[in-house]
Amino acid sequence: MQADVVVVGAGALGLSTALHCALNGQSVVVVERHAAGSQASGRAAGLFKSVQADELRTFLARRSIAMAISFGDWAGVPLEVARCGSFLIARTQRHEGFIRAEADQSRSWGVHLREATAGDLAGRVSYYRGSGDELAVWCPEDIYIEEPMSLVQAYLAACRLHGAEVLEDEAVAGVLVSGGRVTGIETTARRIAAPAVVDAAGAWVQQVAELAGAQIPIAPVRHQLLITAPLPEIDPAEPITRVADAAVYLRPARGGLMLGGFEPAPLPVDPRAEHASFSTADVPLDLGVLRGMAGQVAAEAPLAASAPVAEHRGGLFTMSPDGRFVVGPVPGVAGLWVASGCNGSGFSSSPAIGEALASWIATGSPPDGMAALAPGRFGALTDEALVEHGIWQYAHYYDPVTAD
Ligand SMILES: Cc1cc2nc3c(=O)[nH]c(=O)nc-3n(C[C@H](O)[C@H](O)[C@H](O)COP(=O)(O)OP(=O)(O)OC[C@H]3O[C@@H](n4cnc5c(N)ncnc54)[C@H](O)[C@@H]3O)c2cc1C
Numbered sequence: 001m002q003a004d005v006v007v008v009g010a011g012a013l014g015l016s017t018a019l020h021c022a023l024n025g026q027s028v029v030v031v032e033r034h035a036a037g038s039q040a041s042g043r044a045a046g047l048f049k050s051v052q053a054d055e056l057r058t059f060l061a062r063r064s065i066a067m068a069i070s071f072g073d074w075a076g077v078p079l080e081v082a083r084c085g086s087f088l089i090a091r092t093q094r095h096e097g098f099i100r101a102e103a104d105q106s107r108s109w110g111v112h113l114r115e116a117t118a119g120d121l122a123g124r125v126s127y128y129r130g131s132g133d134e135l136a137v138w139c140p141e142d143i144y145i146e147e148p149m150s151l152v153q154a155y156l157a158a159c160r161l162h163g164a165e166v167l168e169d170e171a172v173a174g175v176l177v178s179g180g181r182v183t184g185i186e187t188t189a190r191r192i193a194a195p196a197v198v199d200a201a202g203a204w205v206q207q208v209a210e211l212a213g214a215q216i217p218i219a220p221v222r223h224q225l226l227i228t229a230p231l232p233e234i235d236p237a238e239p240i241t242r243v244a245d246a247a248v249y250l251r252p253a254r255g256g257l258m259l260g261g262f263e264p265a266p267l268p269v270d271p272r273a274e275h276a277s278f279s280t281a282d283v284p285l286d287l288g289v290l291r292g293m294a295g296q297v298a299a300e301a302p303l304a305a306s307a308p309v310a311e312h313r314g315g316l317f318t319m320s321p322d323g324r325f326v327v328g329p330v331p332g333v334a335g336l337w338v339a340s341g342c343n344g345s346g347f348s349s350s351p352a353i354g355e356a357l358a359s360w361i362a363t364g365s366p367p368d369g370m371a372a373l374a375p376g377r378f379g380a381l382t383d384e385a386l387v388e389h390g391i392w393q394y395a396h397y398y399d400p401v402t403a404d
Helices: 012-023 057-071 071-075 095-108 118-124 147-160 202-210 288-297 302-306 351-364 384-393
Strands: 007-010 027-033 088-089 114-116 135-139 165-167 173-180 181-187 189-193 196-199 220-228 240-243 248-253 256-260 311-317 326-329 336-340
Touching: 007 012, 007 181, 012 027, 012 147, 012 196, 012 302, 012 351, 057 071, 057 173, 071 147, 088 095, 088 118, 095 135, 114 220, 118 256, 147 165, 147 202, 165 240, 181 196, 196 202, 196 351, 202 311, 220 288, 220 384, 248 288, 256 288, 256 302, 288 302, 288 311, 336 351
Parallel strands: 007 027, 007 196, 027 165, 088 240, 196 336
Antiparallel strands: 088 135, 114 135, 173 181, 181 189, 220 256, 220 311, 240 248, 248 256, 326 336
């Protein structure tokens, strides 16, 4: 078997890259160890966020929102999105400062935003009762996808429509390198010759790179969310709310409420240190963490704290030392590419990341700004340093304010 491009991993990042390579006229094979979307991507909250900490991420996020909304037009497969907008809320002076600074810089990068009055907040969201003292910024561009698997299924259908082959339940066991250049991969079932291999293996991205003798600077860190049982009070058309000081997000989900958030001391998990068949289902979950977060917003969102939990799920983010994506050519092995360093936004930025990486692979030149995301930007870092930086980035998801 042979292809122009082999993609390792059928999560959102791998499938989007494969789809865009196919749209560029390349022959593509995706190899997935389990079922497509079964690891991080199928467990995501489905949130897309227009406010980001730097201009490049803002571009990728907004481009992705536009591509998700118009998915049927360019990919040829329908995709339903909830175009509900979001409120970004701060209840402390410190976080008001963060959000005002972020809102100002986001506006300068073209994001549509405005400060909301207490009346706006109360009028649009019934599940969150503001005190009237908070800062709320209305972000009308924000969307969500109710079931994350629907984006995975849309990518899969579009891949097949445009000629990309997706092999499931087949693990990549070797990356073939000759004279410092990738020549293909070996799976548990076959050998596939290819001049370009994209490592989009999510939390296993380091393991796959190591098969080629390369390193990827990320650290996997746990993230969790819960969905309450359906509640008659919840209007499914209501917006997302993000409470920056509690590092919590909320949205309507399956007739109830979804709550997720960023704990200050998150759990790093290195699949390389686990048994060979370790998968997301083995990531230890802790409902206590989410209960603590729900408690922090109990006065404003009492249903999130009191309603029975219908689903509790979690998985691993791939955190990078600077909080930005890790996308581009892997140093030292020509023809090996990576799409990782999701930092919690890989699902929602996957349309634009896949588009940019496919163009980079086809032309050999990075699209505007993308060179800044190349994996070679970091010097040598120990695993301990990667974990330390990754935890810091995770804990500061809502207050990074690090414009370039
Ligand atoms: C609870 C939770 C909520 C989240 N919410 C959001 C959100 O609202 N918005 C957002 O943008 N992001 C969110 N994220 C992050 C998002 O899920 C990730 O950024 C995104 O899914 C990463 O996609 P991926 O393709 O890199 O990884 P994955 O979806 O994990 O895909 C990688 C794939 O590679 C496969 N693989 C690994 N090793 C091999 C091998 N050797 N051979 C073949 N295949 C292999 C795996 O089986 C896996 O399917 C959330 C994550 C979690 C856990």
